[in-house]
Amino acid sequence: MELVYEWFRExxxxxxxxxxxxxxxxxxxxxxxxxxxxxxxxLICLFxxxxxxxxxxWLQGSSFTWTRRIVNGYIQLFRNTPPLVQLYFxxxxxxxxxxxxxxxxxxxxxxxxxxxxxxISLSFFAGAFNVEIFRSGIEAVxxxxxxxxxxLGFSRFQIYRDVTLPLAIRVVxxxxxxxxxxxxxxxxxAYAIAVPEMLYESAQIWSDNVNVPEMMIFLLIAYxxxxxxxxxxxxxxxxxxxxxxxxx
Amino acid sequence: MMNRMIKGxxxxxxxxxxxxTASLAQADAxxxxxxxxxxxxxxxxxxxxxxxxxxxxxxxxxxPDLAQDVADxxxxxxxxxxVVSSNRMQFLEQGKIDLMIATMTDRPDRREVVLIxxxxxxxxxxxxxxxxxxxxxxxxxxxxxxxxxxxxxFYNKKTGQEFGADIVAFxxxxxxxxxxxxxxxxxxxxxxxxxxxKLNEPEFAEYEMPLPTIDDAPWGLAVQKxxxxxxxxxxxxxxxxxxxxxxxxxxxxxxxxxxxxxxAMHDKYK
Numbered sequence: 001m002e003l004v005y006e007w008f009r010e011x012x013x014x015x016x017x018x019x020x021x022x023x024x025x026x027x028x029x030x031x032x033x034x035x036x037x038x039x040x041x042x043l044i045c046l047f048x049x050x051x052x053x054x055x056x057x058w059l060q061g062s063s064f065t066w067t068r069r070i071v072n073g074y075i076q077l078f079r080n081t082p083p084l085v086q087l088y089f090x091x092x093x094x095x096x097x098x099x100x101x102x103x104x105x106x107x108x109x110x111x112x113x114x115x116x117x118x119x120i121s122l123s124f125f126a127g128a129f130n131v132e133i134f135r136s137g138i139e140a141v142x143x144x145x146x147x148x149x150x151x152l153g154f155s156r157f158q159i160y161r162d163v164t165l166p167l168a169i170r171v172v173x174x175x176x177x178x179x180x181x182x183x184x185x186x187x188x189x190a191y192a193i194a195v196p197e198m199l200y201e202s203a204q205i206w207s208d209n210v211n212v213p214e215m216m217i218f219l220l221i222a223y224x225x226x227x228x229x230x231x232x233x234x235x236x237x238x239x240x241x242x243x244x245x246x247x248x
Numbered sequence: 249m250m251n252r253m254i255k256g257x258x259x260x261x262x263x264x265x266x267x268x269t270a271s272l273a274q275a276d277a278x279x280x281x282x283x284x285x286x287x288x289x290x291x292x293x294x295x296x297x298x299x300x301x302x303x304x305x306x307x308x309x310x311x312p313d314l315a316q317d318v319a320d321x322x323x324x325x326x327x328x329x330x331v332v333s334s335n336r337m338q339f340l341e342q343g344k345i346d347l348m349i350a351t352m353t354d355r356p357d358r359r360e361v362v363l364i365x366x367x368x369x370x371x372x373x374x375x376x377x378x379x380x381x382x383x384x385x386x387x388x389x390x391x392x393x394x395x396x397x398x399x400x401x402f403y404n405k406k407t408g409q410e411f412g413a414d415i416v417a418f419x420x421x422x423x424x425x426x427x428x429x430x431x432x433x434x435x436x437x438x439x440x441x442x443x444x445x446k447l448n449e450p451e452f453a454e455y456e457m458p459l460p461t462i463d464d465a466p467w468g469l470a471v472q473k474x475x476x477x478x479x480x481x482x483x484x485x486x487x488x489x490x491x492x493x494x495x496x497x498x499x500x501x502x503x504x505x506x507x508x509x510x511x512a513m514h515d516k517y518k
């Protein structure tokens with residue numbers, strides 16, 4: 001390992017290509033932490049946004065007018081505002097109104113930190129799109145299928161869980177895929193409220209070492225690979241779920 | 249199209265040549281300033297209390313006061329030109345200003361571009377703003393605690409690496425101050441000259457700047473390269489400022505606690 005670090009240090013001295021996140025232990029630690037934070041933030045937001053999508057789409061089909069109105073109001077609010085504005089709003093506006101808790105250094109801090117707000121904000125943001133995506137899938141399920149289930153005595157929840165949703169998921173996977181890819185990329189916005197994710201840590205590294213082009217190239221490749229893994233997984237899932245004769 | 253481009257290039261070249269001869273023909277900045285009766289000084293307009301706008305939009309502050317003093321010594325009127333860090337040296341090079349007093353840190357690479365007369369008139373370093381109740385004493389007290397900062401500031405790494413603080417860096421100062429007030433971090437690490445001004449605001453009454461300032465770097469005022477006579481005059485002026493305690497006096501006037509640098513310089517030239 002030391003040899004590799006030495007080689008990259010040598011590379012900097014001879015060619016000027018500076019990759020301190022490989023040879024400098026402090027910068028390496030920062031970038032690894034940043035990468036793990038990005039992965040963690042992405043996975044948590046992916047999970048919650050899909051859950052919000054599934055529940056929201058079910059509530060949209062509710063027979064209560066007000067439930068439908070609230071879900072639609074949520075979608076409009078979160079879909080029609082920029083995610084960066086939402087992050088600032090949650091962190092600086094809502095965050096300051098929350099009850100405060102004692103911190104370990106004896107101060108008073110807001111209950112939720114920047115990471116928690118990023119999870120909340122990004123999950124609801126992507127969730128709003130997911131509700132609409134799942135609705136498109138639910139509406140694509142033939143009415144006769146639902147009627148057949150009703151005549152067999154299924155309850156509304158059972159129909160949603162066992163009939164509509166499994167079929168809908170197969171329809172929505174391509175567009176869900178799109179939205180989740182977008183979500184992973186949107187995690188970079190958490191940079192603005194100082195969530196130490198990969199872009200944030202990279203920015204620290206490039207301002208300390210003035211190696212902006214190298215870091216930009218690294219970031220582009222890193223996100224390409226990260227999103228590539230997600231897309232590969234989603235495509236595999238799509239193939240695994242395929243029912244001959246249904247959909248395409 | 250091509251023709252027009254060629255004409256444009258020739259035009260630009262001619263303009264450049266004219267500007268060059270003009271700067272050669274310029275006899276001496278001091279004579280020119282006296283002949284014009286106006287001293288144009290580049291100052292900051294967004295750096296309270298060193299240079300900022302009052303309610304009527306006029307530029308006031310510690311550095312404008314210094315500039316006024318220079319003009320008084322020359323017996324001319326002063327004209328303030330607001331500059332920012334990214335254009336201040338260019339303004340001086342292009343002759344838009346005669347003198348620059350704009351919170352500029354004196355660095356060797358800057359001395360290549362502009363003429364910075366000695367001695368330095370001021371200095372600033374890195375410190376933190378924190379609530380008094382935390383009772384911070386040394387930089388080591390920050391270890392393992394979240395500390396707000398500005399993205400891209402060079403002292404973030406030092407504060408993180410040497411003192412073990414968890415830097416929480418924001419885009420601008422407004423966000424960092426908001427996060428500090430909300431209790432998202434124990435302290436805000438920033439330029440002490442800017443923090444000093446914050447301490448005077450009523451909403452920061454419960455805050456202090458408790459740590460010893462580190463990375464103290466001197467500030468230099470600057471004149472155009474080659475203006476040796478003007479630079480000589482400014483050297484005497486700055487020496488006189490230190491001698492008479494003008495800097496200390498102005499610090500008090502603008503609500504800044506007397507800085508160790510200003511005190512040391514006063515003692516040196518007294």
